[in-house]
Amino acid sequence: MSRRMVVLLVDALGWELAGRTPGLADGFAYRRRLETVLGFSSGALPTIFTGRPPAAHGRFLMYRRARGDTPFSGFEWLRLLPARAQRSWRLTRLLTRAVERRGVRGYFNLYEVPRPLLAEFDLAERDDIFAPGGLPGDSLWDVLARRSIPWRGWNWRGREEDHLAALEDLLERGDERFLFCYTADLDDLLHREGSEGPGVQARLARYRELFQRLRAVAAARGDELWLYLLSDHGMVDVTRTVDMMGTLATLPWRWPRDYLAFFDSTMARFWWRERHARESVRAALCATGAGRWLEPSALEAGGALFPDHAYGEDIFLLDPGVLMLPSFMGSRPVRAMHGFDPAHPDMAALLWSSRPVPDRVRGLLEVRGYLESELDALLGVTA
Ligand SMILES: [Zn+2]
Known part of the structure; x- marks a missing residue:
């Protein structure tokens, strides 16, 4: 036995x-x-x-800010493609293979991350x-x-x-x-x-x-x-959806010019280039009543405070049951989601x-x- x-x-x-x-x-x-x-x-x-x-282990979300060489290095040229070509499944397949050929063995998906923005980010999981x-x-x-x-x-x-x-x-x-x-x-x-x-x-x-x-x-x-x-x-x-990108489009600030953003299904993450944009964006997202900004104390309590801001200088978290639509993860609604308050x-x-x-x-x-x-x-x- x-x-x-x-x-x-x-x-x-x-x-x-x-x-x-x-x-x-x-x-x-x-x-x-x-x-x-x-x-x-x-x-x-x-x-x-x-x-x-x-x-402690450095992994939080699939996409983090690029520092140095990444599997997306050199992808800046994608902005030269017409919008339709940027969204094509052929390009997605091509880029996915290119990322794999660069040695990424971890789980990743390009989802609907705007292709010209990929070079700004990195995949946390390589192995x-x-x-x-x-x-x-x-x-x-x-x-x-x-x-x-x-x-x-x-x-x-x-x-x-x-x-x-x-x-x-x-x-x-x-x-x-x-x-x-x-x-x-x-x-x-x-x-x-x-x-x-x-x-x-x-x-x-x-x-x-x-x-x-x-x-x-x-x-x-x-x-x-x-x-x-x-x-x-x-x-x-999921009980309701919220259009964060639509809300941001009503402000005078533009991404990626004034700030860089990543929209996960339940989180909007920001890296500021134009400091005045910050207060304006913070106020606008608060006013949606759909979630809250994660203060450093909350991130620290959750074991997810990264002093190098690899995953965002400011992070807005949606309330449980609220789905961001569209997000970089998709533009179709789903029935259930995770990534909310633990x-x-x-x-x-x-x-x-x-x-x-x-x-x-x-x-x-x-x-x-x-x-x-x-x-x-x-x-x-x-x-
Ligand atoms: Zn899932």
Whole structure:
């Protein structure tokens, strides 16, 4: 008999949604609500894997301000193209390949970032964050490598269906002690359908059945299965949209001339070139009543204060349920979104386990330490 750990990390599976899904909790005797971090998965996943906050590992949002050489260096020429060509899918494909050829192995999407502005920005994630050495500083993957623990992992590179089948197969036939699967399928379904969508419900039912099969497979082999269901953040149903770019267009200040801006789905981030623009923009966005400016104290409390302003000199965060439309992420509405205030109940992440979860585990920051102590227990190491 052997003890084996299986961790399923489901992007955007909120504590609230999981809790009201029939049967999903079966077999998970220990269920903990986890506080997520400000921002998106680009910051949340490195936080889980390193056990350090965004300000410490440097990852917060997908796009940061360019400093020195970037995968978009030289893209300034794109402004010479006609507007229609700039928006074409052919150009998007071409540019995506160019970025990959420049060695970016991390997750990125050019979305609808205005092509002439790309050269102003950089991608925070250049390496494979699911592999040893892929993150700034020490990570869970480095621990697995250092301790020579036989393991396998799957992530967004490929199809969830194939990955879960492979995981089940290795649990049945393999000798790995640690199996890990990250999936963003539910995140995608939630964006499209909202939390009550039929595809969302069907997918949750599929996970429930998967857990049942994994338990059966391990039992048939006489193995002791330690099962963990984990997420990085939840998802909030969209209740209204707000046109931030439209609001800004009514001001005498223009971007990118007077300031540089990046519009994530829930955040507007600014770097000022013309200092008078700042007060005017700050007042105008406040007047929308759709959100608030994140003061340095709030960013510091969220572990996301970057003294070099890599992610913005000023950041405006929309209220939970409010979607920026259009944004650089898209011009079509979605049913649900994340990247809101981590304190909103639907933003909470989760850690469900078949094993006790100590009291100290309260947020994403504590997950890595917990999984490491579980590995100690799995291998019979006494501290
Ligand atoms: Zn998402």
